[in-house]
Amino acid sequence: MNMIWRNCVCHLRQGKVPHRCQSGAHPVAPLGSRILTDPAKVFEHNMWDHMQWSEEEEAAARKKVEENSATRVAPEEQVKFESDANKYWDTFYQTHKNKFFKNRNWLLREFPEILPVDQNAKEKVEESSWDQIRSNFSRMQGTEAHCGESCVSSAPGNKGRPNFPNPDLEEHSEGPGKTGRFPGSNATFRILEVGCGAGNSVFPILNTLQNFPGAFLYCCDFAPEAVRLVKSHASYTEARCSAFVHDVCDDGLAYPFPDGVLDAILLVFVLSSIHPGRMQAVVHRLSRLLKPGGMLLFRDHGRYDNAQLRFKKGRCLSENFYVRGDGTRAYFFTKGEVHRMFCEAGLHEKQNLVDHRLQVNRKKQVVMHRVWVQGKFQKPLHWTQRGNE
Numbered sequence: 001m002n003m004i005w006r007n008c009v010c011h012l013r014q015g016k017v018p019h020r021c022q023s024g025a026h027p028v029a030p031l032g033s034r035i036l037t038d039p040a041k042v043f044e045h046n047m048w049d050h051m052q053w054s055e056e057e058e059a060a061a062r063k064k065v066e067e068n069s070a071t072r073v074a075p076e077e078q079v080k081f082e083s084d085a086n087k088y089w090d091t092f093y094q095t096h097k098n099k100f101f102k103n104r105n106w107l108l109r110e111f112p113e114i115l116p117v118d119q120n121a122k123e124k125v126e127e128s129s130w131d132q133i134r135s136n137f138s139r140m141q142g143t144e145a146h147c148g149e150s151c152v153s154s155a156p157g158n159k160g161r162p163n164f165p166n167p168d169l170e171e172h173s174e175g176p177g178k179t180g181r182f183p184g185s186n187a188t189f190r191i192l193e194v195g196c197g198a199g200n201s202v203f204p205i206l207n208t209l210q211n212f213p214g215a216f217l218y219c220c221d222f223a224p225e226a227v228r229l230v231k232s233h234a235s236y237t238e239a240r241c242s243a244f245v246h247d248v249c250d251d252g253l254a255y256p257f258p259d260g261v262l263d264a265i266l267l268v269f270v271l272s273s274i275h276p277g278r279m280q281a282v283v284h285r286l287s288r289l290l291k292p293g294g295m296l297l298f299r300d301h302g303r304y305d306n307a308q309l310r311f312k313k314g315r316c317l318s319e320n321f322y323v324r325g326d327g328t329r330a331y332f333f334t335k336g337e338v339h340r341m342f343c344e345a346g347l348h349e350k351q352n353l354v355d356h357r358l359q360v361n362r363k364k365q366v367v368m369h370r371v372w373v374q375g376k377f378q379k380p381l382h383w384t385q386r387g388n389e
Contacts, residue, residue, distance in 0.1 A: 036358065042367060048358040051369065061304040061369070068309070069316040073323060081323050082275055086247065088327030089223040089273075093198060104201045104268070108208060110374065111297045114264050116189035116212045182257045183242040187216035190262050192289065194248055195270030196221050199230040202243075206235055218257065220246035248282050249274060259288045265296045272300045272331040276321055279331075280341055287345040290379040296347060301332045302354055302371030308332045333373045347377035 036048040053061075073081075081088070107114065184190055189212065196202050196219035209215040217240060221227050230236060230243040244256055248270075265286055271279055286296060301307060303320065307330065311322045321331045335354050343349060352375040359368045 042358070043360055043362045043365065046360050046362070047370075048360070051356045051358040053356065053369070057369070058304070061309060064309045065304065065320070068311045068313055069319065071313045071316065073314065073317050078317055081317070081327060081329060084327070085273070085329070086222040086224075089221075090225045092326055092328060093223050093225040093229060096198075103204050105204050107201055107204060107266075107268075110299070111264075111266070111376075113295045113297060113376065114191055114205060114266060115208065116215050116263075180258070183238070184216035184218065184257065188214035189216070190257070191215070191217050191264045191266065192262050193217070193219040193266040193268075194286065195267070195273070196230055196243065197223075197226050199233055199236075201266060201268065202230055202241065203233060203235050206237075206241055209240060215240070217241045218255075218262075219243050220248075222247040248285065249278050251281060251285055255289065257289075260291055262289045263291060263294050265290060265294070267296060268299045269301070271298070272333065273329050274331075275329075276318065276331055280344060283341055283345045287347055287379060292379055292381045294379045295350070296342065296377045296379075298338065298342070298373075298375040298377065300338075300373055301330060302373045303332045303334045304369070305332055305371040306359070306368040332371075335373055338373050338375050342375065342377040346380070348380050349375065350378050351376040 034045055034047065034049045036042060036051070042048070191205065193201050193205070199219070202217065202219050205217055209217065219230060219241065220243070221230075222245060224245050227243050227245050236243070242256060246255065247253060267286070271282065274282060283296075290296065308320070308322070315322050315324070317323055317329065320333075321329065323329050335352055339349060339352050353373070355370075355372040355374055357370045357372075359370045360366075361368070
């Protein structure tokens with residue numbers, strides 16, 4: 001705890017708030033404002049933002065991961081976790097229903113891009129959010145990182161600002177969405193949430209989209225029980241939402257809408273449950289669903305998160321990939337891995353950061369380091385996807 005205190009005081013003396021850096025060493029505005037400056041007050045809140053790790057803490061975390069990954073699950077057992085992945089998640093939702101996860105009311109703070117263009121509405125959402133700080137900081141510092149030859153620079157004038165949707169892209173948004181009938185075919189703004197679970201993102205989004213009559217939300221999960229829970233919810237309506245069972249790892253499985261019609265894709269704590277060898281193909285496929293200028297919004301487990309450190313020996317499937325007691329799996333990402341994966345799919349990195357926080361259990365008087373990776377990736381106007389040229 002003394003190291004935590006020294007890190008915070010150091011930043012305060014320098015007159016700045018700790019921040020994370022994106023790929024390309026571009027600074028990023030703070031995710032939150034709850035900074036621990038007095039270790040004696042650590043139990044006053046459930047979560048503290050921007051917790052810098054000391055070299056000793058990171059070394060201890062690395063050692064713990066080396067220990068819990070030394071013994072791997074036998075190859076013959078790993079086969080069933082891959083082939084029956086949907087069954088394990090289906091059982092999970094049958095057991096927990098909609099009582100396991102809390103509603104993700106933070107989504108609009110972190111991802112205002114899931115709202116259609118209505119600057120007044122976005123400003124109302126952002127007034128009380130951390131994104132207001134990030135937006136101001138980004139305009140001064142610039143937040144874009146170039147991903148190499150696979151990424152094409154965004155439209156002029158958008159640097160450092162939320163640049164999506166962009167009025168300049170209207171001529172590119174006709175595409176397949178204007179031909180044929182499909183759920184949401186008359187919508188002017190379309191969102192897909194991959195891995196919707198019991199609807200902990202779906203219903204906060206739908207509640208907000210009531211103010212945007214042209215918006216339509218798709219949501220899918222490969223666990224039939226999860227989709228059933230979404231459809232049985234009192235707020236579910238086919239006029240504004242289409243929930244369907246879908247395995248994103250099956251590249252030959254058609255979506256209920258054409259390619260190139262989505263304005264935003266939400267991929268939150270989903271990719272980590274997929275075998276690492278299949279992740280790139282999934283990102284490639286999702287990229288094809290976006291309109292030019294569309295955004296893929298990502299958040300997932302980060303390397304050395306407390307959840308990774310808590311795994312016991314014998315639960316490791318492969319490097320940084322584990323299986324839980326209920327058969328569901330979890331991978332823990334680095335920022336560099338995320339950068340390479342989405343840029344390989346031809347997307348342009350707009351944000352890529354590591355979110356370090358200190359989670360507090362006040363009842364048990366325990367503190368835990370939490371680590372997440374968050375990114376925003378945009379489909380360029382002239383898109384080239386490697387491997388699909």
